[in-house]
Amino acid sequence: MESTDKGIPFSNLIIIIASGILFxxxxxVSEMVNPARVLGFLNILGPWDPTLIFxxxxxxxxxxxxxxxxxLMHKPVLGMSFSMPGKKDLDKKLILGAVLFGIGWGLAGxxxxxxxxxxxxxxxxxxxxxxxLLAGLLFHDKVLSS
Amino acid sequence: xxxxxxxxxxxxxxxxxxxxxxxWLFLGRITGISGIIGGIVMPEKGQVSxxxxxxxxxxxxxxxxxxxxxxxxxVTLDYSWPVYLVAGLLVGVGTRMGSGCTSGHGICGLARLSxxxxxxxxxxxxxxxxTHTVFSLITA
Numbered sequence: 150m151e152s153t154d155k156g157i158p159f160s161n162l163i164i165i166i167a168s169g170i171l172f173x174x175x176x177x178v179s180e181m182v183n184p185a186r187v188l189g190f191l192n193i194l195g196p197w198d199p200t201l202i203f204x205x206x207x208x209x210x211x212x213x214x215x216x217x218x219x220x221l222m223h224k225p226v227l228g229m230s231f232s233m234p235g236k237k238d239l240d241k242k243l244i245l246g247a248v249l250f251g252i253g254w255g256l257a258g259x260x261x262x263x264x265x266x267x268x269x270x271x272x273x274x275x276x277x278x279x280x281x282l283l284a285g286l287l288f289h290d291k292v293l294s295s
Numbered sequence: 296x297x298x299x300x301x302x303x304x305x306x307x308x309x310x311x312x313x314x315x316x317x318x319w320l321f322l323g324r325i326t327g328i329s330g331i332i333g334g335i336v337m338p339e340k341g342q343v344s345x346x347x348x349x350x351x352x353x354x355x356x357x358x359x360x361x362x363x364x365x366x367x368x369x370v371t372l373d374y375s376w377p378v379y380l381v382a383g384l385l386v387g388v389g390t391r392m393g394s395g396c397t398s399g400h401g402i403c404g405l406a407r408l409s410x411x412x413x414x415x416x417x418x419x420x421x422x423x424x425x426t427h428t429v430f431s432l433i434t435a
Binding site: 156157161162164165166167168169170171172173174175176177178179180181182183184185186188189191192193194195196197198199200201202203204205206207208209210211212213215216217218219222224225226227228229230231232234236237238239242243244245246247248249250251252253254255256257258259260261262264265266267268269270272273274275277278279280281282283284285286287288289290293294 | 297299300301303304305306307308309310311312313314315316317318319320321322323324325326328329332333336337344345348349350351352353354355356357358359360363364368369370371372373374375376378379380381382383384385386387388389390391392393394395396397398400401402403404405406407408409410411414415416418419420421422423424425426427428430431
């Protein structure tokens, strides 16, 4: 998406807002915003909650054909080019990052999207999680990889 | 197995699927939440405002849910605050190092059939299940 000093074009704005609201509603409807649901899925030895599998299944049912259809397009409908993630190789950073993320996700049952939607619950612990998440993102770039 | 609603899970997932497809087909953007908020705290010129608008819309989706669906937004937190502090830091460092989270790798990346995302998703789900299991045993 190309942003200019004139700001974001109105049509792009509609897509961003629609996508954000749809994403927030989807996390709410599916209850993925509730850490107890996520921990129930990760609880492989006890009573198991399969919700997360069906959420991913529902999302991929739409997203797989959508992303594959996009291969036929030269550029996005409103943008100049697809911002394709550049890295192709499996490296140590990918694995170590996924492990660290997995430990944090497994401890609290919260990942970035749901943490933002869960701010609506007005619980200080969610606010703390989000502040720590932002600090972690900054810490990686400013300290670990500099 | 615990009580769960297939319809709520699947239809919520479909909504998330449409959300990421809108961003990709119309704007060519991957809807990875860790990447989007990372681009707000570490700003690139001209790439901040769309991210802020997306995050505000995401939060708004959760805010209007109780009015549209007539149900409360349940957020059940089982632990005390230090767990959320440590978990948040790990999620922040890990998603930045690993270039994505549940949305960027787990949905967009899998939908693109990206090798990196398939490996990342299997790794973080397995690690999270192991972590939760061990943490439950030692805090029981």
